[in-house]
Amino acid sequence: MSQRGLEALLRPKSIAVIGASVTPGRAGYFMMRNLLAGGFSGPVLPVTPKYKAVSGVLAWPTIGSLPFAPDLAVICTHSKRNLELLQQLGEKGCKACIILSAPASQSAELKACASRWQIRLLGPNSLGLLAPWQGLNASFSPVPIEKGRIAFISQSAAVSNTILDWAQQRNLGFSWFIALGDSLDTDVDDLLDFLARDGKTSAILLYLEHLSDARRFVSASRSASRNKPILVIKSGRSREAQALLGTHSGLDAAWDAAIQRAGLLRVQDTHELFSAVESLSHMRPLRGERLMIISNGAAPAALALDELYARNGKLAQLSDETYQQLEALLPAGAGRGNPLDLKDDATAGRYAACVEILLNSHELDALMIIHAPSAVAPATETASHLIDTIARHPRGKLVTLLTNWSGEFSSQAARRAFTQAGIPTWR
Incomplete structure (x- = not known):
């Protein structure tokens, strides 16, 4: 489980927003608004040739014109520019990148480019990343997030938004809220290793649809669950649901066995997941x-x-x-x-x-x-x-x-x- 670049991704000291915008409804508008509203203390660098400033922050016309290499960049432009912009970020020395949207046809090239320049990727097709203890909201989340002791990792943007909305109503907080998207580079096992050592996290919740490497997942889960309780909800119990999600078919009993062997607790639906969040947020x-x-x-x-x-x-x-x-x-x-x-x-x-x-x-x-x-x-x-x-x-x-x-x-x-x-x- 590689930890390369995770510090820059999860604890960035500076963030560039590629395609920052002043137009409501655009991805670059939401990202700038959330970053500034979250209270991030480091430099936020909007990159766009269209405006002199975005949300009152001086903008830079190109990645190459940035005064220094940002730890983290968020690409908010049309997906056809992803590869070109990732290449420029690599040349600039950027260490981590969140890609909000990309077609499956780009996956191989994006992964190869990130590997060549040693850039850690989150996504593509990720809702983003929230770390309230750092004042970091690099996400599309429509609701704010409170500080708490639970880390949540999700492979679904829809489930992520649902949990955030529900938690806001009950004043429940999180230490980390990470939407993986397609997990092209950063996957569950990488984050479990990181969160198992995080002092702000007392429990970990997972929403999973698929695994790219079951053996690595079991190994990382077993190690992390020795320190902290880990709960997992896995959709796609039926073959029909697996087809809907576009995941590999497989026996649900095998999932149950792997989850139990790793020392995790499986919850069966979002009702149980909500109960788990409330329990772990308050329970001693x-x-x-x-x-x-x-x-x-x-x-x-x-x-x-x-x-x-x-x-x-x-x-x-x-x-x-x-x-x-x-x-x-x-x-x-x-x-x-x-x-x-x-x-x-x-x-x-x-x-x-x-x-x-x-x-x-x-x-x-x-x-x-x-x-x-x-x-x-x-x-x-x-x-x-x-x-x-x-x-x-x-x-x-x-x-x-x-x-x-x-x-x-x-x-x-x-x-x-x-x-x-x-x-x-x-x-």
Whole structure:
């Protein structure tokens, strides 16, 4: 897995926009706007013979006239000029390039030219690159991006835009957001090696349609997954979907085996992917496997228990002393056990008091709190009580917390409050 030129691509100190434009709707217009709005601190160099300045920045008529070689260039012109411009960038000494659009007929020549001049390529047909910790938005993204701890790598511009739009609504951020496009040069395995060492990244998400080298992917994934959780969604499970995507046909079971062997977790659809993003954005690292479940009803807890055992999870075992403290808060006949049923008359105060006892205990590593809609314990009020309890408690940041506020109409504000408090929540 070659790391050549990745530093210039992912951490550029200067960026040239080839084909920068003042015309709304043009690629060069969007790229200049996003770069400047992102707050990139290095020089941004618009290259165009048409204008003296673009977005208030002095423009240069040609690549050769640039005052120095940029680390990264973004080609925003008509695709017929790609090879000519890449050649000029190589002669100038540019180290990396994003190609936004190119027909398949250019692939071999572009790859050969990039190899000759040792230029690292992203794309072609890439949405671009976003690195919010550096104030870098070298992309076509129509929405801004927040700082976060998750890196997202995608082979689809449509899925990339969908994830960005969804995350913006929930104030979720990313450390890196990289749209690979056709992966002519830079591929998933190269980026996994880089991100495994990145201090701003705590987890990695992948959207894949195809692999150019499965063996390299498994090797890089296995190495990276030792340090950070990696989740992958792979489209094209059916042969019909593979034909639609133009990818190589193959058995989905082989993909499952490769993903499992590499130590990754596969999610099956964008709903699971959204849940994964929200979980990893807020969830604290697990310090162990002992899970305690509490609920205001036995049935929702039973559903959670079925899932836990289906995935070989482990329940926490509480001591008699802890159960005695809990029993003092619960109605007669509530019983002991894990899951612990707080009963359907559980108030917000009962929830908070039980959670405080459980946080005092050193007998669990994670706590799942389930709430079904209730007139006795309104969703938002109960969430507020729990957020305050967890924030005040010294072990509130040591135990991994999971909240399931089920329903829709009555629970939206509660789930929003948990998200704002940095506590993972599901419907």
